[in-house]
């Protein structure tokens with residue numbers, strides 16, 4: 001049996017990037033050989049094993065063939081006669097289809113190293129079309145590596161366009177789309193993800209709502225903020241609540257992403273006009289955004305609005321600070337029924353905001 005390091009780890013090593021996860025391919029072994037060596041099999045039908053100590057993934061070299069539509073239609077051959085080269089051939093991109101032997105030799109039958117130098121995202125073989133997730137993966141790699149100058153090889157772009165036309169993209173399942181989108185949002189240039197999807201035609205199939213989206217806003221948000229919830233809300237801010245819900249329901253996007261996106265789309269104009277508001281209106285902004293109870297989310301809201309509008313957030317931050325300075329401890333509540341407490345608290349908050357407003361008016365004179 002021979003063991004090779006493969007995939008992303010080899011790519012990242014050659015790029016001089018930190019290696020997060022090591023995957024290995026095992027050539028010339030049977031599942032029984034692996035179990036005898038103490039590996040644990042993961043998945044019932046799939047020949048993938050975990051190393052007894054490192055827990056890293058060791059897969060038997062395999063060939064894959066698509067026999068039907070969607071995810072059920074795969075047949076594979078993982079017999080000991082499958083070669084390393086055959087295993088590399090089934091992979092998505094040339095830069096992901098390299099292997100390294102235990103002695104440190106690079107095995108690179110599809111010229112991944114040359115494509116790393118040319119900074120090209122290029123498919124290995126026509127088998128690329130058998131897995132539509134690869135369109136999303138490629139778009140995500142564009143988001144990750146575009147700062148290094150990577151682009152999509154023209155022939156690969158053409159292949160993806162054909163996949164979209166032939167309806168392959170329709171077979172994508174919601175969870176996979178969200179998983180890839182979520183990861184793309186964390187990359188250095190998330191806007192490239194959407195640029196690639198647009199260029200191959202997948203955007204209008206997967207996210208028709210984003211047709212006229214200005215991705216420069218997402219680019220700017222990504223330059224300023226790491227947070228992927230914030231980036232997501234910037235991406236969707238120009239959509240209606242109904243459109244945002246269409247997307248988040250279709251892809252089962254977690255509620256925290258949905259809620260921040262809805263908040264930004266609904267209340268962005270209040271952020272823009274806050275300086276013309278009365279103390280009552282300002283308190284209302286804090287209440288409808290749930291700023292007193294959800295301080296961290298309110299900060300994300302402010303940062304998203306700041307990124308979209310370019311207007312500083314200091315004013316609303318200070319309004320919140322002024323209103324938050326009032327607490328129920330400052331009120332004499334002994335004889336008040338519950339609903340009156342809230343009213344009293346809010347009227348004191350308005351006083352405090354008014355105080356703050358007159359102070360800045362004074363300092364402006």
Ligand code: CTP
Nearest residue numbers: 007008009023090091092093096097131133134
């Ligand atoms: N792979 C593939 N097609 C897929 C998924 C994975 O060909 N749809 C292959 C690629 O060779 C890839 C390897 O399996 O390099 C490991 O996949 P994964 O760990 O998901 O991706 P990485 O390339 O390691 O990328 P990342 O850094 O994003 O984890």
